[in-house]
Amino acid sequence: MRVVVMGILLAALGSTALAQRGGRALERFDKDGDGRLSPAEVAEAPCLRDEFAALDANKDGALSREELAAFHQNRKQRAECDGQGPKGRGAP
Numbered sequence: 001m002r003v004v005v006m007g008i009l010l011a012a013l014g015s016t017a018l019a020q021r022g023g024r025a026l027e028r029f030d031k032d033g034d035g036r037l038s039p040a041e042v043a044e045a046p047c048l049r050d051e052f053a054a055l056d057a058n059k060d061g062a063l064s065r066e067e068l069a070a071f072h073q074n075r076k077q078r079a080e081c082d083g084q085g086p087k088g089r090g091a092p
Contacts, residue, residue, distance in 0.1 A: 025068045036062035 025048065029041045038061070042048040048055065048063070048071070055063055055071050063071075 023065060023068075025063075025072075026065060034062075036064055037068070038062050 025045075026035065026037065029037050029045060029048070031041050032038075037048065039049070039052055042052060042063070051071070052063070055067050057067050057070070058064075
């Protein structure tokens with residue numbers, strides 16, 4: 001029983017961390033505040049811009065928090081797209 005509860009808690013924590021990663025990109029690039037990123041909003045984010053079509057899983061023309069979280073989960077270069085270098089925000 002404890003193992004099941006721990007597994008559920010760890011899964012919830014992992015989901016929260018991924019949502020936060022997607023949230024950072026939204027905070028940085030979501031100029032119109034609609035909670036989604038358009039191609040125009042990610043024009044200055046090469047990782048997001050170059051892979052926009054592939055990241056837009058539901059093909060609605062915008063990246064949602066969930067799509068951004070999936071991107072961060074699957075990409076090792078997430079620091080580049082978040083504006084964070086290997087040592088934290090703004091590092092080269």
